[in-house]
Amino acid sequence: MSELRFDGRVAVITGAGHGLGRAHALSLAERGAKVVVNDLGGALDGTGASTGPAAEVVELITKNGGEAVASTDNVATPEGAKAIVQAALDSFGQVDIVINNAGILRDKSFGKMTVEEFDAVLAVHVRGSFLVSHAAFPYLKEQGYGRIVNTSSPAGLFGNFGQANYSTAKMGLVGLTKTLAIEGARAGIRANAIAPIAWTRMTEALLPAEFEAKFTPERVSTLVTYLAHESCETSGEVFSVGGGRIARVFVAEGPGWKQDDHTVEDIRDNWEAIMAEQPYLTPTTIGQQAGASMKAML
Ligand code: NAI
Structure with a gap:
């Protein structure tokens, strides 16, 4: 079986300084993609910033013989999103793949959640994914080719206590993905979403210790890498992925009941x-x- 390669392809990966995004960046770069490693470098709640994480991943890719550049722009602002895509154009002349992965948490039970906590989480996940995809979209359309992978979550698909902001954002990404798949179809743009589970700084305090060895970010990156490949024509789908298991998640409607004039x-x-x-x-x-x-x- 032939190896799936990304030679000549350019990928933008947001939030790639840590955890899942880092693993996606390493996976794509190892297979020949040129990568923009974007990461604001802040804390889990989105506060602060640092150039360190993105630079470290770029260094690692380069050391392994790959090509990458760092971006510390904020996905949640139009200027930041444009700068991320511009980094791909300036450094590598094109953009083919967008992996919207950047994320933060501001967990709080519903009654205690502030408007600021709600808005901050939607800004990074939903606005950020919209903005970066939107900045790349004209280039993808123009070249008649593109792959977009958004990062949803089981918390959005199925709900989770203390995550009204996060689950709203993550289900929002399902809608964004499905509409991007429809609007991008004719231009050869495929968009899918993943709902992952992996041991990262985001989950290490929540998952049992034995998960660390099994729920590695790399076991999510394999699917992301496949969805980003030109041979994968699937679009508008959502996949549950983690620990080696991959399953399609679909929004279904039951057969329904009907009676014209009903009480x-x-x-x-x-x-x-x-x-x-x-x-x-x-x-x-x-x-x-x-x-x-x-x-x-x-
Ligand atoms: P992580 O905290 O290790 O990675 C998120 C990265 O996004 C961080 O490096 C952070 O600096 C970056 N980031 C945050 N705000 C940013 C911004 N405004 N601009 C640019 N970069 C920004 O966490 P993890 O687990 O790797 O999360 C990656 C994605 O996967 C997130 O969207 C998360 O919600 C999602 N996810 C993770 C799950 C898990 O089990 N780890 C479960 C479900 C979803």
């Missing part, structure tokens, strides 16, 4: 049918979903 009590009395899961649909566009509703009207 509130009819809904109560047919709740089981409304809640039924089988046979489900997995629409890939709003049109497909609307089609199902229209079919039910006939």
Whole structure:
């Protein structure tokens, strides 16, 4: 079987100074991609900044014979996002792959969460992924090729106590990914999202110690690397990934219950049918979903 290579490809990876982004950067660079290693270098809650983490990853890639440049720009500002993409253009002349990975945490139970804590988390994850993708989009479109990988989370897909801000952001990224997949399709742009689990500074205090050896960032980077490759034509999907396991996560709609003129009590009395899961649909566009509703009207 031939090796999946990235020679001639340029990847922008945000939040690549630590954890998952670092592993993605090393994986792509090892396979020949030129990489912009972006990282603000702040703390887990997004405060502070440092040039250290991005520079260290660039040094490691270079030492291993790869090509990389560091960017310490903030993904959450339009200027920062533009500068990240510009670094790819200035250093390597193009951009082919965008991996939106930068993230922060400001966990707090819902009643105690401040507006600032909510906004700060959405700014990095949602605004940041939008801005960096948006800055790269004209170049991807122009060249008729691109791969975008966004970083969602099981916390967004399924909910998690203390993470109203984070889970809102992470489910938001699913919507962004699906629409990017639709809007990018004709230009050869594929967009997917991962919902990872890995031992990093973000999770080391939460996961049992035995996870460290099994839930390595590298076991997430293999999927990210595949999704970033030109041979992967899949788009608009979300994958649960970690510890060696990979599974498609899909948004499904049940078969539904229908009665034209129904009362509130009819809904109560047919709740089981409304809640039924089988046979489900997995629409890939709003049109497909609307089609199902229209079919039910006939
Ligand atoms: P991490 O804290 O090691 O990495 C996140 C990186 O993003 C840090 O290096 C940080 O400096 C950088 N960053 C934060 N704000 C930034 C900004 N405004 N601009 C540029 N860089 C910024 O954490 P980890 O675990 O590697 O997280 C990577 C991504 O994976 C995040 O989006 C996180 O939410 C997501 N994730 C991680 C999971 C896990 O199990 N580790 C689970 C689910 C999602």
